[in-house]
Amino acid sequence: MTSRRAQEQDDKRARILRAAVHAFSHHGYHQTRISDIAKAANVADGTVYLYFEGKREILSKIFEERMAASLERGREELRRIDGAVEKLRRLVELHLEDLGENPELATVFQIELRHSTGFMELYSRGELRDYFQLIAEILEQGQKEGCIRNDIDPWFATKCIFGVLDEAATNWILSKRNYRLRSSATQILDFILNGLSASPG
The missing domain is CATH 1.10.10.60 (Homeodomain-like)
Structure with a gap:
């Protein structure tokens, strides 16, 4: 019972x-x-x-629980992938898939969270830091493999990558979702890698 x-x-x-x-x-x-x-x-x-307790806690829990679920899914899938470039590719796809398949949730994340006075507090929560850490670890692996430039700080690059993904999702919402968000993955990854790839020789 x-x-x-x-x-x-x-x-x-x-x-x-x-x-x-x-x-x-x-x-x-x-x-x-x-x-x-x-x-x-x-x-x-x-x-x-x-x-x-109220709306603010509800918004906070939506953010925390969705970030935790995305992080768990990302870690699980990346365990089955070896190379840093392929890991980064899959992470970009997962990020866009997750929001693209949940337009209402994407609207809350990309629009409504920004209008909340507690947004910066939510933004600095552990779940997002852990997500950043996951991206940074991929970049560090890529530096060791020689496929990502060693002169770039992984944490700086991580924030840039997240910013690109975040802006892509926001533009998708504001464009009334007239295209599949995941379709942006290849172009975004190409942009990221052209800025991060180590020069031959």
Whole structure:
């Protein structure tokens, strides 16, 4: 009975988060009320407060849990790939696939998070630092393999790469998603590697 109750609570919490993503993406974070989220999740307003203190915590949990899931997926897939260039290629694809397959979530990440007063606090959370670390480790591996320039700081390059991916996703959202986001992967990777590749000889 306890296990069943815990499962029901987990399901209800997940339903509230999904409803919040939908509401934030369609109405905006600031315009969305707790009652809007509750209605979309088919729960009472008070039920939302049993799981979250308010909208800010809901937004924070959406960010944290999605970043954690993306990081776990990335690490799992990269374990099966050897070379740094192929790892970087797959990471770019995964980043764009994840957002491209979830347009409502992409809108929350790329638009609504920026309008939140707590965005910089969310931006510096451990999950994003761990994601940066994953990219930096690929670049360091590439430097050891001789396929990425040694005169570039991996952390500086990591932030540049994330910035390119972030801007590509934002442009996709603002363009009303009239193309597949993942289709940008090859062009983005070519741009990144032409700036990072070691010169022959």
